[in-house]
Ligand code: SF4
């Protein structure tokens with residue numbers, strides 16, 4: 001009997017304790033964030049969408065090499081001598097046209113590894129996380145700001161210049177080779193003349209030396 | 212009002228009398244389903260529905276209703292078609308019919324029968340039957356288990372409910388709920404308390420506790436929601452139902468909850484009597500006080516639902532047969548003695 005009373009006391013006590021807790025929460029504040037209407041402030045350094053400030057990029061390819069999943073795709077074309085691409089805001093000279101700079105955010109795993117190697121701090125994450133797409137290919141972000149015909153022109157120019165350079169180099173090589181050959185010839189001649197002269201003087205000595 | 216209408220046109224009188232409780236039930240169900248979700252939300256530090264209709268998602272239940280109307284009415288191939296189709300309506304009819312003897316205000320009661328409480332308890336036991344019907348007709352093991360559990364539970368818990376109702380009737384001396392309410396008018400228990408039955412007699416307080424526990428079980432509320440237990444029986448006897456038939460079950464369940472809460476309000480808390488004596492009296496205020504008392508009990512039921520876990524089947528039966536039934540009968544005898552002595 002006493003046990004039963006004690007048990008009932010414990011039961012009712014725990015029920016009312018529980019109900020006290022719930023009623024306190026009932027009148028307490030809620031934690032819901034009405035998402036599309038309200039947004040949480042992202043913490044500093046949150047990992048989200050990547051952004052490239054293409055004006056500052058020097059095309060060094062360090063970010064692409066750092067990426068563990070190869071989702072950065074960079075194609076650079078060397079600038080020809082007649083154009084000056086200027087300098088980045090950090091003072092580094094730019095020497096490449098960036099004909100392609102694509103980041104596939106579908107593959108990206110937000111590891112942040114590409115951000116740190118950049119010498120000009122131009123690739124970084126922006127607090128933007130609502131970019132779902134119906135088509136996966138829309139998740140490839142194109143950062144290069146060159147027009148397609150510009151790309152073609154730049155490429156052509158660069159090719160031309162490269163060819164020119166190649167030809168120049170070949171020319172130079174040939175010239176060098178010719179010069180070398182000339183020199184050798186002259187030296188040979190000299191040597192021959194010398195040897196002729198010496199053989200005329202004392203050929204017997206020579207033969208002895210050879211033996 | 213009743214006599215006046217009957218004198219003009221008996222058929223119209225019947226229709227109006229039938230329509231008033233139905234309107235109350237339907238409006239209440241819409242509000243209560245929304246309210247339950249809001250209460251659940253607030254208790255869990257959430258907000259609950261917020262979108263539909265503007266202010267705090269008040270139109271959520273209406274939107275749900277529209278959705279349910281559009282749903283396909285699926286009947287399993289191996290189900291017993293007639294019983295399967297009929298069960299939800301029977302369930303709703305049972306809880307709706309019981310509202311006939313509830314005195315909503317001093318001017319309105321559906322039917323002024325002398326055996327009001329008896330009729331109410333008899334009609335609500337049809338609920339058990341419809342639950343078994345639904346469980347059996349679905350031809351699904353979850354449904355059948357749910358139906359069986361429900362039958363066992365409701366039959367068992369009807370005993371303490373009836374015993375406690377009997378305790379009240381013993382004090383009140385009438386089975387007519389209108390008379391029971393009328394005799395609770397006034398405000399002079401201990402000088403200031405209203406003359407409600409719960410304040411009349413210490414054993415009626417324990418009777419109310421037993422009564423409340425039993426109606427939780429009768430209306431399948433947590434912690435006694437074993438017939439529906441979503442986590443183990445996938446909603447029990449409702450598993451195979453969809454669309455409007457399922458909505459009927461839902462409606463009947465909420466109606467049952469309201470019915471038993473209102474019964475509790477009549478039996479223990481003075482029905483439509485104002486807690487301040489004559490102040491704020493009259494039929495309309497009576498209706499207000501009555502619904503307020505009923506809805507407060509409904510709120511406590513919801514509050515308990517979001518607080519307590521569910522009992523096991525054997526614990527449920529243990530509570531009923533070896534605790535509540537003996538206690539309620541002891542209580543009945545003690546009340547009778549108290550009435551004889553004082
Ligand atoms: S965050 Fe990581 S995965 Fe994404 S692009 Fe940078 S290095 Fe690659």
Ligand code: SF4
Nearest residue numbers: 057058060061063118
């Ligand atoms: S590391 Fe920076 S500068 Fe180099 S290619 Fe990537 S973005 Fe451009």
